[in-house]
Amino acid sequence: MRKPTLQDVARAAGVSYATADRVLNERGNVAEKSTRRVLHAIETLGYERDLHAANLSRGRIYHFRFLLPGGDHSFFRALRQAVDAEASARRTDRVRFTLTEVPTLDSDALARALEQLPRDCDAVAVVATETPRIAEAIGALREARIPVVTLVGDAAPDLRAAYVGIDNQMAGRTAGRLIRMAHIARPASAPGLILPVIGALSARDHRDRLEGARLVLEGGPQLMAPVVVDDRPDLMRLRVSEALEQEPRITGIYSIGAGNRGLIEILAHRPDARPFTIMHDLTPTTRGGLEAGLVDAVIDQKPAQEVALSVDVMKALSDGRELPDPTRDITPTIFLKDNLPAALPSPPTELQPALLPTGDPR
Known part of the structure; x- marks a missing residue:
């Protein structure tokens, strides 16, 4: 059975396609009676909006910022490499990434980075420690309507939008x-x-x-x-x-x-x-x-999966959709000497320069 289209919604509501589109995209200038008929048709038919197609038609580009620990720690390097991989994989989905490195476990440096973060993105993912100043900075981003997703370990649970990581x-x-x-x-x-x-x-x-x-x-x-x-x-x-x-x-x-x-x-x-x-x-x-x-x-804790899920969560937040529960999807793996997977070649350690805006702090 095929999914209902917006044309089906317009036909059921007795309005033009353009009117149904205006109601769906909340562009106004539609009579209240027609709006109610369109909304009723959407609910009755079970119409689900194709957000990918809608974003393409509007030319929308998602911009997500990552604040990750820098340095030569293998795990955090793996996180940065995962962001690089997602930047390549999601290019056709019109998603742009900016990666800023901050000193590992330096709460003041992270707080400054959050405070100085340009308000030009749709969402932020950060590996955060818990201090009052960091919580205040996350709260300020929330006030600016920029949701914050915490990675690896949770922080400011009352202020961040979601946590992505293992239990x-x-x-x-x-x-x-x-x-x-x-x-x-x-x-x-x-x-x-x-x-x-x-x-x-x-x-x-x-x-x-x-x-x-x-x-x-x-x-x-x-x-x-x-x-x-x-x-x-x-x-x-x-x-x-x-x-x-x-x-x-x-x-x-x-x-x-x-x-x-x-x-x-x-x-x-x-x-x-x-x-x-x-x-x-x-x-x-x-x-x-x-x-x-x-x-x-x-x-x-599968860092590549954490980064991929964080992007899904940030897209859901940007689109106003129901959030997935990534914690349920990331189950820690116990590795012993006897069950090690084949070693993979090391990917590049940095985002390509084209993916980073000029002057972005590294």
């Missing part, structure tokens, strides 16, 4: 379950000691993962106070080395954020006495750790 508490519970399984043979008198390593407490995804692990580990291996490393490999090397020296009974390490190059260097120097180790996000670094037998499991 981070579920990911933390998954890590906790793997740790309990690895310690199942230990005696009740010595259940094990787990060192959690996080990037920052202001990152909600890190807090949620830590809380998820804590809930599952209750009554089992003991969770120590977290070591904060700002997602920096140098701080990871320094602070985890200090923790291992101060507490030689550590039997597990849960690396919740990034900076894992530093942790893998530590583990490489103690291959026969290393703790059970779990990391997040399948990157060249964590893959190398799995392949070398230095890392036991990696929980991946």
Whole structure:
């Protein structure tokens, strides 16, 4: 059965096609009686507007801005590469992307970038930490009718328009379950000691993962106070080395954020006495750790899928359509040494210059 067209709506309402089109696109200058007949016909026929065709006819171009952490962290590089891939894939859909890089876990720098963001786009996607200033900046964009979508970890839930990412508490519970399984043979008198390593407490995804692990580990291996490393490999090397020296009974390490190059260097120097180790996000670094037998499991959140879904969400927000629920669509994957997918060639790390406006901050 074919879908009803606008011509069908006009015929059912007893008006011209032009009148039905004016009602549908809210251009006014239509009698109230005719408007009611058109709206009734739309509802009765179940007419669904072809937004893609409508946007093409109007020459509309969507403009979406991404604010993502810069630097050489493998996961954030993967996010930027995913934006680049979407920019190419969506070109025929008349979608334009602008990517601005901000320092990793620098809340003040991110707040400034949000405050200074040009009000020239349809929506913004951002990897945000939680501070009052960032929440205020997101609120200001909302007041300017620019919806903000948070990526990877949620922030300002009362002000942002949507969150796109995994359920981070579920990911933390998954890590906790793997740790309990690895310690199942230990005696009740010595259940094990787990060192959690996080990037920052202001990152909600890190807090949620830590809380998820804590809930599952209750009554089992003991969770120590977290070591904060700002997602920096140098701080990871320094602070985890200090923790291992101060507490030689550590039997597990849960690396919740990034900076894992530093942790893998530590583990490489103690291959026969290393703790059970779990990391997040399948990157060249964590893959190398799995392949070398230095890392036991990696929980991946599928960054390419997150970026693609964020674009779908921003388009829905721009069109005034019902939002999809991306969290339901992104299920974390547990990678072990035995089930690694084939390594893909590394795509370009930057957006093509043509996709970026002149003077855009990088």
